Amino acid sequence: MPAYFYSSVGLQLGGKMKNGVKNLIGLIDSGVSILKHCTKQRLITQGQIHHAHFYKLGISSHKHIYVKLLIMYLDFRRSKEVDQLLKDLNGFDMIVYNCLISANVDWANIDNARKLFDEMPERNEVSWTALISGYLKYGRVDESMVLFRLNPFQNVYSWTAAISGLLSNGMHLRSMGLFLEMLRDGVMPNNVTFVSIVRACAETSDFALGVSVLGLIVKLGFEDDVAVCNSLITFSLRLGETEMARRIFEWMGTRDVISWTAILDMYVEMGDLQEARRVFDLMPEKNEVSWSAMISRYSQKGYSEEAIKLFRQMVENGISPNSSCLSSAINALGNLKALQSGKNIHAHVTKTGRSNDVFVSSSLIDLYGMCGNSKDGRVVFDTVQNKNVVCWNTMICAYSSNGQLEEAKKLFDHIPIRSIGSWNSMVSGYLGNEQYDKVFEIFNDMLLSGQTQDISTFSSVLCACANLTSLEKGKNLHGKTLKLGFQHDVFVGTALVDMYAKSGDIENSKQVFIKMQEKNEVTWTAMIKGLAENGFAKDSLELFQEMEKTTCIKPNELIFLAILFACSHCGLVNKGLHYFNSMETLYKIKPNKRHYTCVVDMLSRAGRVNDAEKLIMSMPCEPEVSAWAALLSGCKTYGEDEIAERTAAKIQKLAEKTSGGYVLLSNVYASARKWPEVEKTRKLMNEIGLKKNGGCSWIEIRNEFNLFYSQDETHTAFNDIYGVLKLLKSNMLVHFDHKVGISLPSN
Numbered sequence: 001m002p003a004y005f006y007s008s009v010g011l012q013l014g015g016k017m018k019n020g021v022k023n024l025i026g027l028i029d030s031g032v033s034i035l036k037h038c039t040k041q042r043l044i045t046q047g048q049i050h051h052a053h054f055y056k057l058g059i060s061s062h063k064h065i066y067v068k069l070l071i072m073y074l075d076f077r078r079s080k081e082v083d084q085l086l087k088d089l090n091g092f093d094m095i096v097y098n099c100l101i102s103a104n105v106d107w108a109n110i111d112n113a114r115k116l117f118d119e120m121p122e123r124n125e126v127s128w129t130a131l132i133s134g135y136l137k138y139g140r141v142d143e144s145m146v147l148f149r150l151n152p153f154q155n156v157y158s159w160t161a162a163i164s165g166l167l168s169n170g171m172h173l174r175s176m177g178l179f180l181e182m183l184r185d186g187v188m189p190n191n192v193t194f195v196s197i198v199r200a201c202a203e204t205s206d207f208a209l210g211v212s213v214l215g216l217i218v219k220l221g222f223e224d225d226v227a228v229c230n231s232l233i234t235f236s237l238r239l240g241e242t243e244m245a246r247r248i249f250e251w252m253g254t255r256d257v258i259s260w261t262a263i264l265d266m267y268v269e270m271g272d273l274q275e276a277r278r279v280f281d282l283m284p285e286k287n288e289v290s291w292s293a294m295i296s297r298y299s300q301k302g303y304s305e306e307a308i309k310l311f312r313q314m315v316e317n318g319i320s321p322n323s324s325c326l327s328s329a330i331n332a333l334g335n336l337k338a339l340q341s342g343k344n345i346h347a348h349v350t351k352t353g354r355s356n357d358v359f360v361s362s363s364l365i366d367l368y369g370m371c372g373n374s375k376d377g378r379v380v381f382d383t384v385q386n387k388n389v390v391c392w393n394t395m396i397c398a399y400s401s402n403g404q405l406e407e408a409k410k411l412f413d414h415i416p417i418r419s420i421g422s423w424n425s426m427v428s429g430y431l432g433n434e435q436y437d438k439v440f441e442i443f444n445d446m447l448l449s450g451q452t453q454d455i456s457t458f459s460s461v462l463c464a465c466a467n468l469t470s471l472e473k474g475k476n477l478h479g480k481t482l483k484l485g486f487q488h489d490v491f492v493g494t495a496l497v498d499m500y501a502k503s504g505d506i507e508n509s510k511q512v513f514i515k516m517q518e519k520n521e522v523t524w525t526a527m528i529k530g531l532a533e534n535g536f537a538k539d540s541l542e543l544f545q546e547m548e549k550t551t552c553i554k555p556n557e558l559i560f561l562a563i564l565f566a567c568s569h570c571g572l573v574n575k576g577l578h579y580f581n582s583m584e585t586l587y588k589i590k591p592n593k594r595h596y597t598c599v600v601d602m603l604s605r606a607g608r609v610n611d612a613e614k615l616i617m618s619m620p621c622e623p624e625v626s627a628w629a630a631l632l633s634g635c636k637t638y639g640e641d642e643i644a645e646r647t648a649a650k651i652q653k654l655a656e657k658t659s660g661g662y663v664l665l666s667n668v669y670a671s672a673r674k675w676p677e678v679e680k681t682r683k684l685m686n687e688i689g690l691k692k693n694g695g696c697s698w699i700e701i702r703n704e705f706n707l708f709y710s711q712d713e714t715h716t717a718f719n720d721i722y723g724v725l726k727l728l729k730s731n732m733l734v735h736f737d738h739k740v741g742i743s744l745p746s747n
Contacts, residue, residue, distance in 0.1 A: 027057075028064050035068035044076050061088065067095055074103040098126045105134035125153035129161050136165025154185070160193040167196055172203045189216070191225045198231040202238040210235055226256050233262045242266055257285045264290055268297045288322050296328035304332035308341070323357050330363035334370040342367045346380070356385050362394045369398025374407075393421045400429025405438075420454050427460045439464040440473070453480070455489050462495035471503035478512075490516065494523040501530025521553050529562035537566035541575070555587055561594055568602035576602045593619075597627040604634025613643055625654050 031054055038047035051069055054060040060069065066085065073081040089096060097120050104113035117123070117131050128151040135144030148162050159182040166175035179197045182189070189197070194217055201210035214232065222228045229252050236245035249255070249263045260283040267276035280286070280294050291314045298307035311329040314321060321329070326349065333342040346364055354360050361384045368377030381387070381395045392415045399408035412418075412426050423446045430438040443461050446453065458481050465474035478487075478496055486492045493516040500509035513519070513527045524547045531540035544563055547553055555563075560583055567576030580599050583589045596619050603612035612631050616623050628651045635644035 027059060028062055031059060031065050032068050035065070035072055039068075039072045039075050042076075044072070044078070047072050048081075063093075063095075067099065070096060070099055074099060077107075092121055094120070094122065094124060094127070098124075098130060101127065101130050101134075105130060105137065108138065110134050110138055110140065125151075125155060125158060128153055129158050132158065133161045133165055136162070136169060139169055141166065141169055141171065154187070156182075156187055156190050156193065159187055160190065160196065163193060163200075164196045167200050167203075172200045175200045176204070176206070176209065188220060191222055191228050194222055194225075194228045195231045198228070198235050202231075202235040205239060207239055207241075210239075223251075224253055226252070226254055226259065230256070230258045230262060233259065233266075237262065237266050237269075242270065257283070257287050257290065260285070261287065261290045261293070265293055268293050271301075273297060273301060273303070286317075286319070288319055288325065291319055292322060292325035292328065295325055295332075299328040299332040299335070302335070304335040307332040308336070308338075323354065323359050326354070326357075326360050327363040330360070330367050334363075334367040337371050339367075339371040339373065342371065355380075355383055358384055358386060358388050358391050362391045365391070365394045365398055369394070369401050372402055374398045374402045374404060389415070389417055389419045389422065392416075393419065393425050396422065396425040397429070400425060400432065403433055405429055405433060405435065418449070418451065420451060420457070423451055424454070424456045424460065427457060431460050431464055434467070436464040436468050453484070455486055455492055458486055459491045459495045462492070462499045466495070466499040466502040469503045471500075471505055474499040474503060487512075487515075488517055490518045490520050490523060493518075494520070494526055497523060497530065498526040501526065501534060504534060506530060506534045506536060519551075521556060524551070524553055525556065525558045525562065528559055529565075532562045532566035532569070535569070537570035537572075540566040541570075541572075555589070557589060557592065557595070560587075560589065560591075561598060564595060564598035564602065568598060568605055571606060573602055573606045573608065593621055593624045593627070596621075597624050597630065600627045601630035604630050604637075607634070607638045609634045609638055609640045609643055613647075625651060628654065 031050070034050050035047060038044070038050070047069075051060060054065055054069075059065055066088075070082065070085050073085065086096075097116060101113045101116050104110070104116065113131060113134055117127060120127060128147065132144050132147050132151065135141070135147065144162070144165060148158070151158055159178070163175045163178050163182070166172075166178060176197065179189070179193070179200075182193075194213065197213055198210065201207075201213060217223055217228055217232075229248055232248050233245045236242070236248065245263065245266055249259060252259060260279065264276055264279045264283070267273075267279060276294065276297065280290065283290060291310070295307050295310050295314070298304070298310065308329060311321070311325070311332075314325070326345065330342060330345055333345065342364070349355055349357075349360055349364070361380050364380045365377040368374060368380065377395060377398045381391065384391055392411065396408045396411050396415075399405070399411065408426065408429050412422060415422055423442065426442045427439055427446075430436070430442060439461060443457070446457070458477060462474060462477055465471075465477065474496075481487045481492050481496070487496075493512060496512045497509050497516075500506070500512065509527065509530050513523070516523065524543075528540050528543050528547070531537070531543060540562060544555070544559065548555070560579065563579050564576055567573070567579065576599065580591065580595065583591050583595070596615065600612045600616050600623075603609070603615065609631065612634060616627055616631060619627075628647050632644055632647040632651065635641070635647060
């Protein structure tokens with residue numbers, strides 16, 4: 001209420017006093033309303049002013065005014081004013097005692113409340129219920145039940161207070177038992193009782209009792225009560241009875257924001273965003289929970305632009321976003337790489353004092369990491385006072401995703417408590433940066449620490465095995481997945497299929513694939529690709545046809561690459577061209593450079609060099625160097641010298657910016673034994689300052705990977721290794737040079 005309201009009421013009260021005693025009731029009512037408003041709106045100063053005004057008017061000692069003043073001062077914990085009011089109390093007053101008991105319960109002074117209760121010469125149902133509820137509120141269940149049994153005022157309010165109190169203490173079965181006892185005693189429930197008991201049925205998943213309670217609700221005429229219907233919707237959803245929840249919602253004559261939000265949550269959890277949005281748009285009133293539910297689900301499902309659009313609409317409507325909503329909006333901006341918009345929200349978070357909210361801050365760190373700005377992410381991380389493990393893990397992921405693995409490892413080493421997510425962040429970080437030896441190092445440390453591994457751990461480490469073709473280590477991991485029961489997980493199964501296929505063990509790859517109960521798009525892709533790359537091209541094509549016939553999975557770009565690869569190595573040119581042409585017309589997939597390269601290779605291998613050249617010249621995108629190399633290889637095989645010259649010129653032109661083209665050209669000349677051209681190409685590379693990336697090889701000894709690079713002297717056993725090589729070289733010179741004319745270099 002505005003300030004002028006109080007002054008005008010004061011004048012009104014003064015005027016009423018002049019009109020005599022007949023207006024006293026109106027005066028008291030106005031005073032009670034003012035004091036109630038001051039208490040509710042936390043306006044203690046105005047309340048004290050009116051107290052003084054009422055004192056002057058001589059009505060401050062009136063019972064109704066007195067009680068409201070006492071409640072106001074108790075609510076603000078003004079002990080001095082409370083003591084003065086109690087001194088003015090003329091004898092015992094049950095209402096005053098009840099107010100004092102309730103206040104002490106609110107202050108957690110339950111023993112003092114009991115002392116006041118015991119001092120009362122007489123008590124009413126409010127006295128008993130207040131103390132019983134107080135004991136239950138602070139977990140003193142046994143004492144509350146003793147009082148409940150002694151309570152002479154056993155009405156619906158006292159029963160409901162006891163049932164609700166037991167429920168809040170997690171004693172769901174005991175609260176249900178008390179409800180049945182209440183019915184046996186002939187006490188009929190009210191709407192609050194029904195809300196509590198329906199919640200108990202939901203917590204215990206007792207569908208049968210819930211249905212019985214529903215019948216009683218209808219029988220007693222509470223089926224139109226909004227709070228009761230809301231509890232029934234929640235009960236239905238908790239037990240997975242979505243159709244029942246929908247029917248309850250539809251029969252409700254009156255719905256509040258809780259009703260709408262509950263049914264909105266139902267569609268959100270079902271993943272039916274279209275229906276959820278329809279409900280959301282129909283809602284007559286939306287609260288922050290409703291907005292947050294839609295925004296977070298849009299963000300989680302990858303509809304980032306829609307999530308941000310809804311977030312802006314929410315702010316424009318004057319709804320202040322909660323922490324969950326802010327986190328979802330920030331995550332959506334991260335997916336969009338919208339750094340500037342993210343900085344704007346960061347500024348808002350700082351301005352509104354939420355910068356220390358660990359969930360919002362973690363989302364900001366993730367945003368900066370996804371936008372390649374881990375430096376600003378670290379600034380946010382350092383400002384969070386009470387960091388949880390999620391915050392630490394997010395910062396580690398931000399460093400890892402930006403290739404800053406040293407910083408990630410330093411942070412990992414200083415984390416107070418490591419969770420499974422902490423370890424997985426490091427594992428995936430090394431995997432994403434192709435440091436496969438480090439993946440196994442961190443995995444071994446994880447095993448030694450006693451940390452249990454999860455599905456994500458095994459998927460990542462198996463992927464490292466696949467890239468290193470470490471079959472033995474992969475088999476050991478397979479054994480661990482069997483022991484832990486992870487072999488049926490689609491992600492672990494797919495990783496095993498890929499690992500065995502890349503390690504050349506196609507039979508085990510097929511066995512894992514066949515035994516998998518669930519297969520997704522990636523699983524089929526891994527198996528089709530594995531068969532093709534291991535020389536089982538016809539099997540690969542048959543599996544592709546089986547996938548089309550028996551599943552709803554649509555082919556993706558990677559599957560078509562595998563199919564074209566298989567057709568190329570099988571000589572199935574017409575079939576390969578059929579699949580290539582059907583990509584865009586039938587499957588709505590636009591071929592990329594790699595698909596064109598596969599087709600060029602397929603045509604070149606089959607001797608259709610002219611067709612390969614025509615295709616490469618008609619490509620809608622810039623051809624890869626590999627495509628020209630495939631064409632050149634075909635020219636060499638089938639003696640197409642004219643096309644070969646044009647192709648070599650193209651490769652040389654493309655090679656001007658990268659070393660890869662020159663290396664490829666040099667290799668082509670070498671395979672044709674054109675050594676002068678090889679020397680010329682290498683010399684040209686040196687003149688323009690291009691260098692070939694060093695090749696890498698590795699061997700695994702005692703579960704440890706040893707990596708070797710050309711002219712690398714960093715290995716710890718460098719001297720021993722090169723000593724053995726010199727000895728071998730010396731023996732080769734002695735035993736074979738005079739027989740085969742080998743001339744080994746002296747360095």
